[in-house]
Amino acid sequence: MSTVVTQQVDEVKSTPWSGGRSPFNVEYGKMMMWFFLLSDAFTFSSLLISYGALRFSAPVWPTPSLVFQSFPGLIEKDAPLVFVGLMTLILILSSVTMVLAVEAGHRNAKKEVVTWMLLTVVGGLMFLGCQALEWNHLYHEGFWWSKIPNKETLQEFFKPGVPLSQQQMSSHQFANLFFTITGFHGFHVFSGVVINIIITINVLIGTYAKRGSYLMIEKVGLYWHFVDLVWVFVFTFFYLV
Amino acid sequence: MSSETATIHHDDAAHGEHEGMTKKRILNVFYILLGITAVEFFVALVIAPKHPGALWINPIYIVLTLVKAFYIIAYFMHLKFEKMGLIMAIVLPVLFIIGLILVLTNESHYWIELRRALSSLL
Numbered sequence: 001m002s003t004v005v006t007q008q009v010d011e012v013k014s015t016p017w018s019g020g021r022s023p024f025n026v027e028y029g030k031m032m033m034w035f036f037l038l039s040d041a042f043t044f045s046s047l048l049i050s051y052g053a054l055r056f057s058a059p060v061w062p063t064p065s066l067v068f069q070s071f072p073g074l075i076e077k078d079a080p081l082v083f084v085g086l087m088t089l090i091l092i093l094s095s096v097t098m099v100l101a102v103e104a105g106h107r108n109a110k111k112e113v114v115t116w117m118l119l120t121v122v123g124g125l126m127f128l129g130c131q132a133l134e135w136n137h138l139y140h141e142g143f144w145w146s147k148i149p150n151k152e153t154l155q156e157f158f159k160p161g162v163p164l165s166q167q168q169m170s171s172h173q174f175a176n177l178f179f180t181i182t183g184f185h186g187f188h189v190f191s192g193v194v195i196n197i198i199i200t201i202n203v204l205i206g207t208y209a210k211r212g213s214y215l216m217i218e219k220v221g222l223y224w225h226f227v228d229l230v231w232v233f234v235f236t237f238f239y240l241v
Numbered sequence: 242m243s244s245e246t247a248t249i250h251h252d253d254a255a256h257g258e259h260e261g262m263t264k265k266r267i268l269n270v271f272y273i274l275l276g277i278t279a280v281e282f283f284v285a286l287v288i289a290p291k292h293p294g295a296l297w298i299n300p301i302y303i304v305l306t307l308v309k310a311f312y313i314i315a316y317f318m319h320l321k322f323e324k325m326g327l328i329m330a331i332v333l334p335v336l337f338i339i340g341l342i343l344v345l346t347n348e349s350h351y352w353i354e355l356r357r358a359l360s361s362l363l
Contacts, residue, residue, distance in 0.1 A: 016326060024327040034331055045338045053345040057352035065285070081285055088278055096271045099317050103262055219320070225317045229310055236306040238286050241299050 033219045038224045040188075044230050047184065048237055051177045058170045062157040064239050067174075072133040084239050087130045090229065091189075094123025095228040100223045105214025110203060113217060117200040120224065124193035131186050135179070143175045178238060185234055188227050195220050262316065270316045277309050 016023040024031055055061050065080035072083065101116035142149030148171040151164060158167050199220050208214045264305035281302060289298050320328055 015323065023324065024330070025324045026327060031327070034327065038331055038334055041335070042338065043339065049338075049341050050347050052342070053349040056346065057349035057356070059353075059356060081282060085278070085282060089275075092271065092274050092278070095313070095317055096267060099262060099267045100264070103264060103267065222318055225313055228317075229313045232306055232309050232313065236281070236302050240281060240302045 001111075009193055027215055029031060030215065030219050030222070033222050036146075037222060042183075044184070044233070047181050048233060049180060051237065054173050054177065058173065060158060060162050060166045061170050062167075062174050063159070064241070066157045067138075068134075068239055070137060072137045083130070083134065084235060087127055087134075088235055090123055090127050090130065091228050091231050093129070094120045095225055097123060098221045098224045102214075102218050105208075105217040107140075108209070108214065110209055112205075113203050113214060114200060117196060117203065117217070121193055121196050121200065124196065124224075127189055128186065128193065131182065131189075135182075138178075143178070145176055145179050146172060148172055179236060182238070183226070185230055187228065192224050192227050195223065199207065220238055250273065266316070270312050274309055275311055277305050281305050 011142060016025070026034075068084060069078060069080045070076050071079050072085070075082070097116045097119040101113050101120060104112035104116055138144075142153055148154060154164075154167050154171060162241070200215060202208065202216070203214075208216055278300055284298065289295070292298065322333060
């Protein structure tokens with residue numbers, strides 16, 4: 001009788017949480033990347049939720065389809081969402097090339113990894129270029145941190161009959177929030193491009209071939225997809241809503 | 242002993258990460274993301290101008306955005322194929338974000354009322 005009990009007690013449990021191994025079953029760096037991204041998600045949420053709160057409490061707000069209605073360099077007016085649509089497409093496409101780089105990494109196909117990584121870098125740079133054009137356009141209309149256009153230009157962004165004082169107040173809030181949030185996102189894209197370039201160089205000199213695993217591509221991939229993810233929200237809350 | 246367990250873990254991890262994404266699946270997710278963005282554009286450019294001031298337009302955008310976020314996180318970031326423990330460790334803290342949204346919507350509602358009350362005094 002007593003032997004049976006001992007056997008039951010000594011039986012080794014093999015559930016994920018019974019100790020001796022990581023219940024998450026991922027490599028340390030990859031897990032830390034996930035937790036970093038979680039903290040970054042909190043930062044971006046705080047910014048976007050403050051934007052939402054200020055906009056929701058404002059009596060008026062500049063109409064997005066009137067503020068963002070140009071395609072810098074090509075179309076001056078009446079093309080709402082076209083330019084930002086292009087930016088969204090570029091970022092989603094560069095996310096796709098990033099997954100393809102990860103997929104090639106699983107097959108240890110070094111040349112393919114390099115090709116897809118370079119395309120991802122190009123996509124990131126194109127997005128940054130578009131954002132520079134967009135900022136430049138708004139800057140020349142008169143928007144900047146705590147700067148707004150003159151009365152006549154401002155009138156174009158509101159429905160007729162809105163008092164000037166209300167136009168000016170909400171435009172100030174809009175300008176500050178727009179440049180801060182898209183700027184913070186753009187800085188993430190920029191650092192993502194720099195990290196992607198460093199990792200591509202590492203692939204080229206054979207660091208990961210020697211290591212026998214292209215797991216690092218997955219880690220930078222997570223960061224890059226997160227940048228895309230944030231843009232999905234910025235796009236909705238600044239350009240659509 | 243410890244080095245032995247370490248190698249076992251490494252093998253486990255390597256096996257787990259090979260599941261999930263093939264080229265075909267990657268392209269499928271891309272088409273879904275592209276399709277949802279196209280729907281958002283259709284709503285913004287065609288449907289919304291016909292219904293000025295409609296309250297049901299913004300919820301459409303938000304739901305579609307959350308669907309896109311799900312596909313990016315689950316498939317591109319591969320979270321769907323990770324261990325349940327990791328999925329919960331990443332997804333559950335998002336409840337705090339929902340909490341902040343509720344708190345600040347409540348707050349801005351209060352600001353609107355305050356502004357109304359003040360403007361009627363002036």
